[in-house]
């Protein structure tokens with residue numbers, strides 16, 4: 444099931460074409476200029492991502508010959524005769540690419556530990572272009588979600604978001620913990636939709652794209668308890684007077700706005716106390732996906748996959 448999902452997503456993804464960074468409209472807070480130049484180089488000049496990584500690695504503080512770290516496998520693809528290229532989000536160094544040699548051989552002892560969404564302890568050695576996995580030991584394989592195609596879709600969605608919005612070797616412990624907790628929640632909780640919506644809100648915050656929801660982004664008046672507008676390009680809510688004047692503003696219900704504000708300021712335990720209806724979930728989902736797509740300047744692959752799973756006759 445995972446292989447099916449991964450291959451479906453891989454078909455649609457185009458590695459090496461701006462897959463790991465947001466579009467150029469808004470620069471996240473505190474982003475060093477070298478990253479920006481390299482991202483521009485990658486997108487504008489169509490430079491393959493592994494070449495950009497080699498240049499970028501020269502600026503990285505992570506210079507040890509070996510790296511021992513906890514990591515989550517985001518995705519992988521076959522590489523050479525029997526190897527796999529892995530995209531990992533590591534606790535110590537953020538997103539990295541690594542080669543797992545020989546894992547497609549039947550007798551490989553590492554293979555079972557390096558499937559997408561697995562949380563794993565890794566020992567890696569620095570090669571010339573990539574890290575090379577020398578030891579791998581599973582911490583959590585998230586076995587429940589692997590039996591349910593919709594849960595696989597949710598897990599693929601959160602890993603795709605994280606993959607596209609983060610840069611190689613830009614460590615962020617908050618983001619690592621958010622991903623770790625979200626995959627665990629999708630794996631174990633009765634209603635995984637709450638964990639996915641919470642992930643979207645917190646990821647935006649940790650990346651520096653938090654939408655403004657308490658004051659109108661046009662006139663700065665405090666937002667009142669009534670239906671409002673939301674502008675993706677302005678990055679937040681608009682009062683009913685300003686909304687109709689902004690070309691890309693869409694109506695947003697008071698309830699949706701309340702939930703977004705609640706998720707922004709709450710711990711996950713507090714967030715789960717508010718009941719999420721199907722209608723509300725749909726509104727939040729559509730708004731968040733429009734927001735993410737705006738920054739990426741490209742569609743996400745996984746929402747289509749999730750919709751197809753949901754549309755199957757026996758799914759709710």
Ligand SMILES: [Zn+2]
Pocket residue numbers: 659660661662663664681682683684685686
């Ligand atoms: Zn206003």
